[in-house]
Structures are given as structure tokens and as C-alpha cells.
Amino acid sequence: MRISALPLTLVAALAAGAAHAEGEGRYRMEKTDAGFVRLDTASGDLSLCQEKDGQIVCRMAADERAAFEKELDLLTKRVEALEKAVATGQSTAKPALPSDEEIDRTMSIMEKMMQRFMGIVKNLEDGKEEPAPGKDAVPQKT
Numbered sequence: 001m002r003i004s005a006l007p008l009t010l011v012a013a014l015a016a017g018a019a020h021a022e023g024e025g026r027y028r029m030e031k032t033d034a035g036f037v038r039l040d041t042a043s044g045d046l047s048l049c050q051e052k053d054g055q056i057v058c059r060m061a062a063d064e065r066a067a068f069e070k071e072l073d074l075l076t077k078r079v080e081a082l083e084k085a086v087a088t089g090q091s092t093a094k095p096a097l098p099s100d101e102e103i104d105r106t107m108s109i110m111e112k113m114m115q116r117f118m119g120i121v122k123n124l125e126d127g128k129e130e131p132a133p134g135k136d137a138v139p140q141k142t
Contacts, residue, residue, distance in 0.1 A: 028039045035050035038058050049058040060068060098106070 026040060026042050028041055029036045029049065030039070035048065036056065036058075038047040038049050039045075040047075045064055046061040047058040047064075048061055049056050051057075
């Protein structure tokens with residue numbers, strides 16, 4: 001049994017009008033000479049709709065289609081670049097390891113810190129309040 005176009009169009013118009021009247025609904029449809037224009041109230045996108053075989057079929061408006069195609073092209077190029085990078089092994093960014101000089105300098109600093117800390121601990125165990133004087137001792141301000 002085929003649904004006639006008039007009742008379907010009437011139902012669509014009533015649904016759009018009811019949603020608009022209540023202030024709810026994401027889409028709003030307006031009748032035109034060629035069919036309907038569907039407005040996505042959330043994004044502002046427009047679609048052109050026509051009744052075909054008892055159903056309403058919508059397609060993107062020309063300007064939206066161009067924007068969609070442009071975004072699709074950009075994404076396609078990014079995917080191709082990433083696939084090429086993976087194939088050549090360039091995709092995994094390896095962190096730069098420190099040089100031997102940098103490691104030696106860091107270890108020297110850590111060693112000095114540990115010596116100072118152990119000196120403080122030793123002085124506290126011996127009952128002294130001030131660290132023993134030496135080249136690494138920090139002068140006290142008075």
C-alpha cells in the first residue's frame with residue numbers, strides 16, 4: 001500500500017510546526033516550490049528535501065556540500081601523510097636522550113646534594129646544630 005504524498009507532506013509540516021511552536025526540536029522544515037528546506041537549528045545547516053516514493057529525502061545544500069568536500073579533502077591528505085610517515089618509520093617521535101656530558105653533570109649535582117644531606121643528618125645525630133664548614137657548606141646569614 002502506497003502512502004500518498006499529501007498526507008506525508010501534511011504530517012511533516014505539522015511536525016515541524018509543532019516543534020517550532022513548542023520551541024523544541026532540532027530541525028525546522030519550510031515548504032518551497034521544489035519541496036522543503038530543512039534547517040538544523042543546532043548547527044544552522046540547510047538541507048534541500050523532496051518527497052520521493054512516499055518518503056522525504058534530504059540532501060545538503062550546495063554551499064554545505066562544498067565545505068564538506070573541502071574538509072574531506074583535508075582529512076584525506078592528513079591520513080595519506082600519516083600513512084606515509086608510518087610506512088617510512090617517521091611517525092614515532094623518539095625523545096632525544098641526554099648526552100654523556102649532561103648525565104655526568106647531573107650525577108655530579110646529585111652527588112653534591114647527597115653529600116650535603118648526609119652531612120646534615122650526621123650533624124643532627126652528633127647533636128650539632130650547624131653543618132660542618134667546608135667547600136660545600138652554605139654560609140648562614142645573620
